[in-house]
Amino acid sequence: MEKLLWCFLVLISLSDVFGQKDMSKKTFVFPKESDNSYVSLKAQLKKPLNAFTVCLRFYTDLFTSRGYSIFSYATKKHSNEILIFWSKNRGYILFFLLSLLVHLGIQYTPVHICASWESVSGIIELWVDGKPQVRKSLQKGHSVGTGAIIILGQDQDSFGGSFDANQSFVGDIGDVNMWDFVLSPEEISAVYAGGTFSPNVLDWRSLTSETHGEVFIRPHLWA
Numbered sequence: 001m002e003k004l005l006w007c008f009l010v011l012i013s014l015s016d017v018f019g020q021k022d023m024s025k026k027t028f029v030f031p032k033e034s035d036n037s038y039v040s041l042k043a044q045l046k047k048p049l050n051a052f053t054v055c056l057r058f059y060t061d062l063f064t065s066r067g068y069s070i071f072s073y074a075t076k077k078h079s080n081e082i083l084i085f086w087s088k089n090r091g092y093i094l095f096f097l098l099s100l101l102v103h104l105g106i107q108y109t110p111v112h113i114c115a116s117w118e119s120v121s122g123i124i125e126l127w128v129d130g131k132p133q134v135r136k137s138l139q140k141g142h143s144v145g146t147g148a149i150i151i152l153g154q155d156q157d158s159f160g161g162s163f164d165a166n167q168s169f170v171g172d173i174g175d176v177n178m179w180d181f182v183l184s185p186e187e188i189s190a191v192y193a194g195g196t197f198s199p200n201v202l203d204w205r206s207l208t209s210e211t212h213g214e215v216f217i218r219p220h221l222w223a
Contacts, residue, residue: 020206020207020208021206021207021209022205022206022207023174023204023205023207023217024204024205025219025220026174026217026218026219026220027057027059027172027173027174027217027218027219027220027221028152028153028172028173028174028211028215028216028217029171029172029215029216029217029218030153030168030169030170030171030172030173030214030215031170031214031216032170032214033165033166033168033170034165034168034213034214035154035163035164035165035168036163036212036213037153037154037168037212037213037214037215038151038152038153038154038163038168038211038212038213038215039151039152039153039173039209039210039211039212039215040149040150040151040209040210040212041150041151041152041176041202041207041208041209042150042208042209042210043148043150043178043201043202044200044201044202044203045146045148045180045201046146047146048143048144048145048146049143049144049180049201050118050119050120050143050144051116051117051118051119051120051180051181051182052082052116052117052144052178052179052180052181052182052201053114053115053116053178053179053181053182053183053188054071054073054082054084054114054115054116054176054177054178054179054202055112055113055114055115055175055176055177055178055183055188055191055192056070056071056084056112056113056173056174056175056176056177057110057111057112057113057173057174057175057220057222058070058110058111058113058169058171058172058173058174059109059110059111059171059172059221059222060169060170060171060172061170061171062086062169062170062171063086063088064088065088066088066166066167067085067086067087067088067166067167068085068086068167068168068169068170069083069084069085069151069153069154069155069167069168069169070084070085070086070113070152070153070169070173071083071084071150071151071152071176072084072150072151072152072154072155072156073144073148073149073150074148074149074150074151074156074159074160075144075145075146075147075148075149075159076145076147076159077145078097078145079156079157079158079159079162080095080097080155080156081096081097081144081145081148082094082095082096082115082144083095083155084113084115085155085167092113092126092128094115094124094126096117096124096138096139097138097139097142101124101126101133101136101138110172110221110222111128111129112127112128112129112130112175112192113126113127113128114126114127114183114188114191114192115127116182116183116188117138117139117182118182119139119140119141119142119143120140121137121140122137122138122139122140122141122142123135123136123137124136124137124138124139125182127188127192129192130188130189130192130193132185132188150202152169152173152176153168153169153173153215154167154168154169155167172218172220172221174204174220174222175204175220176202176204176207177191177196177199177202177203177204178199178201178202179197179199179200179201180200180201183197
């Protein structure tokens with residue numbers, strides 16, 4: 001009986017830490033600069049990724065002020081396994097291990113970004129508002145590790161921490177979805193228009209997440 005009670009309490013504790021909810025038409029709001037406000041996401045991932053696509057929307061006015069982290073996927077081996085970052089001087093940067101893909105562009109309306117990669121060819125793609133950037137080849141033959149900590153709004157300079165307020169995100173992040181395969185151009189266009197295609201790593205409609213610091217859930221501001 002005591003063992004069953006202990007297991008029940010552990011399950012209750014875990015459910016409090018990572019709550020699962022339908023985030024449709026909602027967004028995480030990061031209202032101010034900080035080194036302790038972020039969202040942890042729990043992925044449905046049981047084996048290393050040999051391909052992936054991650055898509056999200058965000059809204060901020062920091063473009064001309066400084067750089068900021070949007071999506072950070074870190075493993076114990078690589079703190080920047082996957083990182084979507086904005087650099088004031090270089091534009092959107094997709095870090096993949098020690099390699100990077102850069103796209104210049106500034107806008108103040110909500111932005112939709114998709115990044116995809118496959119191990120067999122190393123081809124990596126970055127899509128901004130449904131428009132593809134030039135394809136490159138990075139880390140051919142690599143596999144993205146499991147046991148990751150996925151963070152929205154902060155850059156992990158170590159596994160799960162070492163945040164810098166000067167790289168923190170201020171604004172709204174929503175519609176975060178991730179697949180363990182590369183979406184086709186037609187599918188990415190459909191996701192940009194509001195489709196989902198049953199994401200199986202991170203699903204915004206059934207998201208397991210934990211907020212830290214000053215992060216709030218509010219209705220999204222985009223159509």
